Amino acid sequence: MSLPMLSGEPHVITAGAAVLGEALDAQAVPRTAVDWRPPLSGTEDDLARVLADPRRAAANARAVDRLTSARxxxxxxxxxxxxxxxxxxxxxxxxxxxxxxxxxxxxxxxxxxxxxxxxxxxxxxxxxxxxxxxxxxxxxxxxxxxxxxxxxxxxxxxxxxxxxxxxxxxxxxxxxxxxxxxxxxxxxxxxxxxxxxxxxxxxxxxxxxxxxxxxxxxxxxxxxxxxxxxxxxxxxxxxxxxxxxxxxxxxxxxxxxxxxxxxxxxxxxxxxxxxxxxxxxACKVSADAARDVPGSTLVVAMARNGTDFGVQVSGLGDRWFTGPAGVPDGLYLGAYGPADANPDIGDSTITETAGLGGFAMAAAPAIVRFVGGDVAEAAAATRSMYEITLAEHPAYQIPGLGFRGTPVGVDVTLVARTGLLPTVNTGIAGRVAGTGQVGAGLVSPPASAFTAALTALAREAPIR
Amino acid sequence: MGAERPGTDLVRVRTGIYHDSVSLMRVSRAAAALPGVEVAVVAMATGLNLDIAAELGFELPAAGPTDLLVALRAADGDAAERAAAEVDGLLAALAARAGGATGGEEPPRTVRAAVRAASGAATLALVSVPGPYAFAEAMDAVEAGLSVMVFSDNVPVEQEVLLKRRAAERGVLVMGPDCGTAVVGGTGLGFANVLRPGPVGIVAASGTGAQQVACLLDLAGVGVSHVLGVGGRDLSARVGGLSTLRALESLDADPATELIVLVSKPPDAEVAEAVRQAAGGLATPVVTAFPGRASSHGPDDLTSAAEDVLRALGVKVPEWPSWPAAGPHAPAAGDAARSGPVPDGGANGASAGAVSDGGMADGAAATGRARVLHGIYSGGTLCTEAALVAGTGGFTDYGDDAYTRGRAHPMIDPALRLEALAAVPPGDAVLLDVVLGHGADPDPAGRLAPAVAAAVARGVSVTVALVGSGGDPQGLAAQAGALCAAGADVFASNALAARHAARLTGGAR
The missing domain is CATH 3.90.1710.10 (Enterococcus faecalis V583 domain)
Structure with a gap:
């Protein structure tokens, strides 16, 4: 049983103390440095339990495969x-x-x-x-x-x-x-x-x-x-x-x-x-295919009712984990402004759940101004979503990123570890009943919805 | 409200910035050295760091471990503002360095993402994030089919067992947690000496123990194929030698390895038996070094293990280098009769002599009480070995988890050891280790020398075990020279250093 690292050309992933990475630089050993930061506050115990769940890796592989193979x-x-x-x-x-x-x-x-x-x-x-x-x-x-x-x-x-x-x-x-x-x-x-x-x-x-x-x-x-x-x-x-x-x-x-x-x-x-x-x-039927895989930390629904933002997770059945819906940041129609905006609303975040929408922002340079950014920011938004997703979509590709598959399959543990929240593109509804649409923009989900789901996953992880 | 305290306090909390403790310690040190600055704390706002700042009298706003705390006390407001601006500049430089590695794109945030960014080129991962967070990053590596060195300490043992079981399923090796050193195909990881390539593969449940053996072999002209750390708990009953067995097996399959050395603190008896059986089934001969284990000729020590290896390879055992104290406080001067030739490529032309065994005993301070030996160590196994060999005195391993929670390892940050050295009473004796190599302090002797000289000046005798190879970036000869110029007797062998120090206190074995 030989170890590949003993004979191959070394290339080291470094995470942590910069001095140890610099010691490799001094030896001219190629490396990829992780820009590591602590996870979302208070999540380390839950993370350790969930990451130790022996079912997790296979469960996530199966769940995200079902999500991306849906036709x-x-x-x-x-x-x-x-x-x-x-x-x-x-x-x-x-x-x-x-x-x-x-x-x-x-x-x-x-x-x-x-x-x-x-x-x-x-x-x-x-x-x-x-x-x-x-x-x-x-x-x-x-x-x-x-x-x-x-x-x-x-x-x-x-x-x-x-x-x-x-x-x-x-x-x-x-x-x-x-x-x-x-x-x-x-x-x-x-x-x-x-x-x-x-x-x-x-x-x-x-x-x-x-x-x-x-x-x-x-x-x-x-x-x-x-x-x-x-x-x-x-x-x-x-x-x-x-x-x-x-x-x-x-x-x-x-x-x-x-x-x-x-x-x-x-x-x-x-x-x-x-x-x-x-x-x-189409996104809903794909995400539903990934539901109910025991041990999976994959998000199968993100949805807002105008008051709460909720997520559902494959390994946690039909339970919702919610936090307060945020007010989107964006451009407004006519004379409307931020004061007229209702908190985030709609099931259309099923598109982000399935690797589209804000996750595919790099594919839509024509609307980056509409959502308050430039083309480089749009590409950066998509790239950052690879940090919190389990896969790259085999069919949904982004020409501007070299036909790389869109980031797909939000993993609750990766959200907690990186503190990166899903990028959501959305319309903005007027807060007064009867108004209609007042604008469109970007919104960040509440971190608490994801950490609550993580806590539930930790409780259900098998005791070792 | 601190009105009587002189100077101006400036406290800032910055969110969304993270740097590791060693990098921030350097920023703190640079800020504290600025004109007019009395105290500088630049650290992540962990509970421990907040306590430190509060003890220093700073009034602190609410902050958590994901926030960066800048607390400065300066002679006046201007000096404080200037220092704050300097700190901002240093932090910006750190951030630029972190981002520069990936050529403009955002750097990966997890080991998982880094493996993907390396597009299949990665061969292993080196994880040194704080202990409570190490499991996630190490698990990423294992799940990606990479071996991983976990430098982090304070990792719960149940997480270690899980990682190692998962690694066995994936056919990879977990080195650590609390693995201080490894050399993989010539690449030094963690605290790693620069070693010539050669036939000896080392499996190390003890980082500094392996460094001692490897450096002695190097000084004798014998190189290593790989040094595979397994973590100090690997041979405990809880962990059951999972990584040791895997490392032995893979070195056995490695064509570059002709002889294997297993270095560990004394293992659990059942685990030791399992390892012994596994070693017996290998085609490659295995030499064990369990410093502290009782054997027929007294406790095993690392130096005798290195000598066993040399004999097994048919290489002559040299006189191990030592450098006697120089200058006005050098009682051993003049006795160079036992000086042996410096081995090829060893001490780089340093004027290695031999330290006389009894010389310094004459200089015992006439305090009327027995000299006490203080072992002030950075390496755990070196500390254990020295305590057993010396058979007298009080030994502290400042590299132990209890001393490194929330601060850098003493091989990087000597502050705690400098304090301990300054507290040694006149007339007593001190035994220190200084470990060279990549990752360690770039000039440990330079930072220790003033404290050594001060100790010698007040009648303390100082002995140093200098663990390094001729190729180490700090320069073995230069480091030895600086330490003996400060009045220390310096030995390349920790066991010889310990015997020497014990004799100075009359407690020789």
Missing amino acids: PLLAGVRPAGEVLDLPPGTFLHAGPPIGWERASGPMRGALIGAVLLEGLAGDAGEAEELLAAGRVRLEPCHHHRAVGPMAGVVSPSMWMFEVRDAEHGGTAYCSLNEGLGRVLRYGAYGSEVIGRLRWMGEVLGPALAAALELTGPLDLRSLIAQALQMGDELHNRNRAATSLLVRELAPALVEAAGGRAAEVLRFAGGNDHFFLNAGMA
């Missing part, structure tokens, strides 16, 4: 009431569980809008009373194999993208994107909002469903990979992916929707974020 296909578009386990009087929302009392302005606005859409109340005031009285049951999208951007409110009559994982057999859902500005997901519930949602249910949903019947399932993994090479990061920029999707669907839409094809194409083609929701469902 999401856009299989259909169907009403939420038909496909989700959604009893009457139950609505879904973004993020970890929350009730009306703690719900933020945009979450309340979107719930009011959904009550109006479902015809459960005559006006906003009545809707608010109904919600405040607890007459509508609220459950996270994530508990129903679904995700929703921003407020993420789903009610039975909304139509959903249905995405299947051809590799592992899972299914995930996400609502259809309404466009930007005054829209339900940002908490607006005016008549234009409700009218648009009705049209989406009556025209858009059925037309897309019929078109997909003709095309057969669309390969979203391939579409996302192409869009990354065309300048999207798939969270705040979906222009290329939307164009690719519309191109795939257009002929079938014309055949299937007849006279309504033009308005459907005009709507989809005129909304640069039309693809976002399909992409989110």
